[in-house]
Amino acid sequence: MRECKQDENLAKCTCTYEPCSRKGLCCECIMYHQKYGELPGCLFPPEVERTYDRSIARFVSIHK
Numbered sequence: 557m558r559e560c561k562q563d564e565n566l567a568k569c570t571c572t573y574e575p576c577s578r579k580g581l582c583c584e585c586i587m588y589h590q591k592y593g594e595l596p597g598c599l600f601p602p603e604v605e606r607t608y609d610r611s612i613a614r615f616v617s618i619h620k
């Protein structure tokens with residue numbers, strides 16, 4: 557089984573939502589947002605990420 561790289565992931569995490577227990581646990585982060593039809597914060601540019609709108613619609617709107 558592969559080892560979790562939480563510390564390494566945390567160093568690269570661009571999410572500004574505090575506190576979040578899923579930070580650095582990318583698999584949990586993806587599963588959590590997928591459940592709500594969303595994407596992880598790191599897939600959004602900083603000005604959108606900080607709005608906490610992680611919807612797929614918002615993601616599509618910025619990539620048109």
Ligand code: SF4
Binds near residue numbers: 572573577579585597
């Ligand atoms: S994107 Fe969502 S689940 Fe992932 S670290 Fe940020 S607030 Fe937590």
